[in-house]
Amino acid sequence: MNLRGRAWKFGDDVDTDAIIPARYLNTSDPAALASHCMEDADPGFAGAVRAGDVIIGGRNFGCGSSREHAPVSIKAAGVSCVIAQSFARIFYRNAFNMGLPILESPEASESIQTGDDIEVDLGKGLIVNHSRGQTYSAQPIPPFMQELLRVGGLMPYVRKQMAEGEGENNA
Amino acid sequence: MPMTVSEKILAAHADRKELRPDELIEARVDFALGNDITAPLAIEAFRRAGAKRVFDPERIALVPDHFTPNKDIASAIQAKLLREFSREHGIVHYFEVGRMGIEHALLPEQGLVLPGDIVIGADSHTCTYGALGAFATGVGSTDLAAVMMTGKIWFKVPPSLKFIYRGKLRPWVGGKDLILHTIGRVGVDGARYRAMEFTGEVIDGLPMADRFTMSNMAIEAGAKVGIIAPDATTEEYVQARAKRPYRVYRSDPDASYEAVYDWDVSDLEPVVAAPHLPSNVHGVRELSHVTIDQVVIGSCTNGRLEDLRIAATILKGKKVSPNVRCVVIPATQRIYRSALEEGLIEVFLDAEAAVSTPTCGPCLGGHMGILAPGERAVATTNRNFVGRMGHTESEVYLSSPAVAAASAVAGHIAHPDAV
Numbered sequence: 155m156n157l158r159g160r161a162w163k164f165g166d167d168v169d170t171d172a173i174i175p176a177r178y179l180n181t182s183d184p185a186a187l188a189s190h191c192m193e194d195a196d197p198g199f200a201g202a203v204r205a206g207d208v209i210i211g212g213r214n215f216g217c218g219s220s221r222e223h224a225p226v227s228i229k230a231a232g233v234s235c236v237i238a239q240s241f242a243r244i245f246y247r248n249a250f251n252m253g254l255p256i257l258e259s260p261e262a263s264e265s266i267q268t269g270d271d272i273e274v275d276l277g278k279g280l281i282v283n284h285s286r287g288q289t290y291s292a293q294p295i296p297p298f299m300q301e302l303l304r305v306g307g308l309m310p311y312v313r314k315q316m317a318e319g320e321g322e323n324n325a
Numbered sequence: 326m327p328m329t330v331s332e333k334i335l336a337a338h339a340d341r342k343e344l345r346p347d348e349l350i351e352a353r354v355d356f357a358l359g360n361d362i363t364a365p366l367a368i369e370a371f372r373r374a375g376a377k378r379v380f381d382p383e384r385i386a387l388v389p390d391h392f393t394p395n396k397d398i399a400s401a402i403q404a405k406l407l408r409e410f411s412r413e414h415g416i417v418h419y420f421e422v423g424r425m426g427i428e429h430a431l432l433p434e435q436g437l438v439l440p441g442d443i444v445i446g447a448d449s450h451t452c453t454y455g456a457l458g459a460f461a462t463g464v465g466s467t468d469l470a471a472v473m474m475t476g477k478i479w480f481k482v483p484p485s486l487k488f489i490y491r492g493k494l495r496p497w498v499g500g501k502d503l504i505l506h507t508i509g510r511v512g513v514d515g516a517r518y519r520a521m522e523f524t525g526e527v528i529d530g531l532p533m534a535d536r537f538t539m540s541n542m543a544i545e546a547g548a549k550v551g552i553i554a555p556d557a558t559t560e561e562y563v564q565a566r567a568k569r570p571y572r573v574y575r576s577d578p579d580a581s582y583e584a585v586y587d588w589d590v591s592d593l594e595p596v597v598a599a600p601h602l603p604s605n606v607h608g609v610r611e612l613s614h615v616t617i618d619q620v621v622i623g624s625c626t627n628g629r630l631e632d633l634r635i636a637a638t639i640l641k642g643k644k645v646s647p648n649v650r651c652v653v654i655p656a657t658q659r660i661y662r663s664a665l666e667e668g669l670i671e672v673f674l675d676a677e678a679a680v681s682t683p684t685c686g687p688c689l690g691g692h693m694g695i696l697a698p699g700e701r702a703v704a705t706t707n708r709n710f711v712g713r714m715g716h717t718e719s720e721v722y723l724s725s726p727a728v729a730a731a732s733a734v735a736g737h738i739a740h741p742d743a744v
Contacts, residue, residue, distance in 0.1 A: 167513055167514070167602060169708075169710040169711075171689070171690075171708070171710045171711070171712055171713050172710065172711060172712070175690065175712055176362075176391075176689035176690050176691055176713075177690055177691070179362045179391075179392075179691075180392060180396075180397060180399035180400045180403060181399050181403075182365050182366045182369065182403075194711050194712040194717050195711075213514055214513060214514035214517065214547060217513055217514065217547060218449065218708060218710060219448075219449045219689070220363065220446075220447055220448055220449040220451075220463040220464060220465055221362065221363065221465075222363070222366050222447075222465035222466040222467060223362075223366070226366075240514065240517065242514070242517065242547055243517060243518050243547065243549055244449055244463055244464060244465060244544075247464065247465060247468065248464075248465035248467070248468075251465055251467040251468060252465075252467065307467065308467050308468075308471070309370045309373060309374050309467055309470070312374065312471075313373075313374060313375070
């Protein structure tokens with residue numbers, strides 16, 4: 155599973171209020187949430203982000219609330235992957251459940267700068283920085299988790315498994 | 326194999342004799358909860374998965390507390406979704422406005438979450454129930470949906486960190502100061518993925534309200550849980566309320582910890598977390614030059630009766646500074662009534678504070694006290710991130726109820742002794 159886009163770099167401890175402020179949580183519509191994505195960290199982000207772009211965080215990305223609206227807004231904004239030195243626990247779980255690919259890579263988090271052309275191979279855990287001619291490594295995402303991401307998250311993944319199970323029973 | 330209290334609870338719910346940190350397990354859930362922000366997504370996922378019924382209608386709480394009483398039409402639609410889902414599935418513990426409270430104050434008060442439980446909540450401050458000796462942690466809405474369907478969840482067993490607090494606390498120093506001090510020492514990711522365990526003679530002497538405050542903010546250090554093994558104080562609190570049997574677990578003396586922090590806190594002064602991280606902790610006297618526009622006393626962190634009593638002790642016979650709006654929010658209907666009966670509400674009204682029905686409201690910049698650009702608040706809440714209580718150019722200083730009340734009178738951040 156390969157992803158490619160421009161990098162948007164943020165700092166340490168990017169919290170869920172910065173990713174999607176609570177004042178917008180009176181809806182769970184992905185497009186509405188996407189239009190305010192990262193608003194309190196970079197008000198220009200939602201208007202300028204393009205499909206495939208990659209968010210680069212520092213330590214503890216996604217700290218704070220358990221709101222699933224945070225990975226939903228990032229994904230719906232078109233971001234293909236978040237790479238950080240480390241992720242807060244609940245955000246880590248929510249990102250996979252929502253089908254948003256995330257990778258932990260301290261060297262990528264440090265070296266990549268805003269605007270860099272980034273390509274990610276989730277299965278190999280490889281991050282290529284075409285702008286700087288650098289390659290960074292991350293823990294590869296195992297095949298079942300790639301499949302979970304491919305189908306769009308935990309619920310579609312579970313539904314698909316259940317459907318396949320029923321198909322086998324019928325055969 | 327010696328185990329920590331967290332490991333024992335997880336093992337018991339996974340039918341295991343023993344387990345080790347970093348193992349993946351599937352565990353039974355005793356109680357699950359969601360609120361008006363997170364449950365709508367969970368309900369949507371539940372329906373899309375084609376689920377027909379919840380695993381147990383008596384073991385799920387749905388609490389409309391964040392944007393209620395409905396602050397706008399969109400919020401009203403979200404709250405309606407909870408109400409209708411609760412009726413459809415016979416959810417016993419749906420708490421309507423007028424009968425509700427802030428979830429993490431309400432559920433312990435109602436005896437719905439108990440020692441030895443595994444509690445899953447689609448709210449990060451679910452870790453509050455660690456104060457009862459429960460393994461309680463926040464998850465996202467999709468995880469809540471799965472728990473509502475199956476009554477089970479997978480976990481990675483967290484390594485435990487032991488915090489020992491020794492000495493004797495000074496006047497006006499309590500649970501909020503202890504947890505802010507702790508977050509200040511270890512940082513906002515100092516306990517990331519870990520179980521924090523609070524122990525020592527200082528914890529033994531803390532009333533339940535202060536313990537809830539400490540466990541509540543474990544997430545602000547990145548922790549999965551913030552647990553306190555039950556003792557006589559816990560038993561006394563729980564016995565009067567428990568709606569079902571429970572079991573008490575305690576750590577073995579030779580249980581293994583990833584790290585042990587051993588602190589004498591006898592010299593600790595009241596502290597304040599300055600913008601924009603809960604780890605930016607300073608002694609209150611260092612910040613006495615900071616003038617303020619608003620004070621909020623309430624939230625799942627510090628909206629309990631004991632918190633209101635402390636605030637009333639300071640506000641009694643005084644007036645809130647003319648430059649300050651002071652908003653007091655009892656965390657539950659029962660707390661509100663007790664505060665009324667004890668005369669605390671009268672003290673707040675005499676001091677010219679605003680008193681509200683229970684809501685999370687201002688804590689997350691929802692409603693009931695939003696800040697304008699350039700405004701500063703002292704709040705007994707749990708987060709001071711950029712824009713947390715309003716405009717991105719506003720500021721939140723986190724403190725105990727004592728410091729918040731003193732600051733409301735002084736018009737600037739103040740030590741309780743100073744007013």
